[in-house]
Amino acid sequence: MSTPLVAVVMGSDSDWSVMQNAATALDEFGIAYEVEVLSAHRTPDAMIAYGRAAAGRGIRAIIAGAGGAAHLPGMIASVTTLPVIGVPVPLAYLDGMDSLLSIVQMPAGIPVATVSIGGARNAGILAARIIGSSDAPIAARLAAFAADLEQQVARKNAALKASLPSS
Numbered sequence: 001m002s003t004p005l006v007a008v009v010m011g012s013d014s015d016w017s018v019m020q021n022a023a024t025a026l027d028e029f030g031i032a033y034e035v036e037v038l039s040a041h042r043t044p045d046a047m048i049a050y051g052r053a054a055a056g057r058g059i060r061a062i063i064a065g066a067g068g069a070a071h072l073p074g075m076i077a078s079v080t081t082l083p084v085i086g087v088p089v090p091l092a093y094l095d096g097m098d099s100l101l102s103i104v105q106m107p108a109g110i111p112v113a114t115v116s117i118g119g120a121r122n123a124g125i126l127a128a129r130i131i132g133s134s135d136a137p138i139a140a141r142l143a144a145f146a147a148d149l150e151q152q153v154a155r156k157n158a159a160l161k162a163s164l165p166s167s
């Protein structure tokens with residue numbers, strides 16, 4: 001197994017149904033990652049130790065997802081210089097708005113790159129872009145991925161037009 005380059009962390013195992021989409025995206029780009037449940041609220045000492053050690057272990061980006069009072073992404077960002085991508089996880093109440101606002105409104109100096117509510121797939125792709133900025137094979141896979149998306153739109157556009165009565 002290759003050394004993980006990305007850490008996918010989450011406040012609870014209950015976040016996995018959302019966060020697994022980040023892992024799937026990383027798999028698609030062939031990027032090794034590790035997964036960890038950590039909580040700024042429930043396991044503060046372990047969370048800080050993990051954040052402090054991550055860069056030294058070769059991790060290059062951290063994806064952190066949490067729901068509700070989502071302090072995990074910001075707290076992890078405060079104990080590392082690695083880029084941190086925050087994923088607001090929607091819970092039963094407030095539709096994830098509480099999580100989004102908890103993650104996105106960071107004080108200047110400690111950035112968290114926040115994706116959309118439930119947007120773990122984009123978090124995985126953004127981490128791939130971070131790795132790809134200094135890794136030519138990953139950058140090539142990202143370019144091929146973007147070209148494929150473009151072709152998909154062209155195909156759908158053609159199918160839509162062909163389905164119109166005037167066609």
Ligand SMILES: Nc1c(C(=O)O)ncn1[C@@H]1O[C@H](COP(=O)(O)O)[C@@H](O)[C@H]1O
Pocket residue numbers: 010011012013014015038039040041042065066067068069070071072073089091
């Ligand atoms: N927001 C946080 C943090 C944190 O920010 O440190 N730790 C757990 N949680 C969140 O609590 C929610 C409910 O957790 P449980 O399902 O375990 O009760 C999860 O979405 C988790 O991310």
